Amino acid sequence: MNKQEIIMKIRQMSGVELIELNNRYCIEFGDFDDEIFVNDEEFFNTFYDGKPMEVARATFYGDYNFSHEFVVFNGYGNLDSFNHMDVSRLVDSVDVMAESILQCFDAFEDLFN
Secondary structure: OOHHHHHHHHHHOOHHHHHHHHHHHHHHOOOHHHOOEEOOHHHHHHHHOOOHHHHHHHHHHOOOOOOOOEEEEOOOOOEEEEOOOOHHHOOOOHHHHHHHHHHOHHHOHHHHO
């Protein structure tokens, strides 16, 4: 697979596939701050268990909506949420991601079959 084929596949991915790609990319390249999570009780139990004041701060100072489907930490440790996943929300541009993925394609191969 070449870079252009990877770019084309990324642009054709569904929202769920893009989130999987984004999170695997973040893990593979050590960019844990840009992972995307489901906005549910499990997320809050994982990151804020027993810390209600931290939840209040993170939602107040972020761009957070309780009814949104997904949540991310913004650059200040606060929470931003959204419903629709598209390529504009990926951690890097499609071009940069494709180049990086090409360098270690084995880690991503199952997403491109």
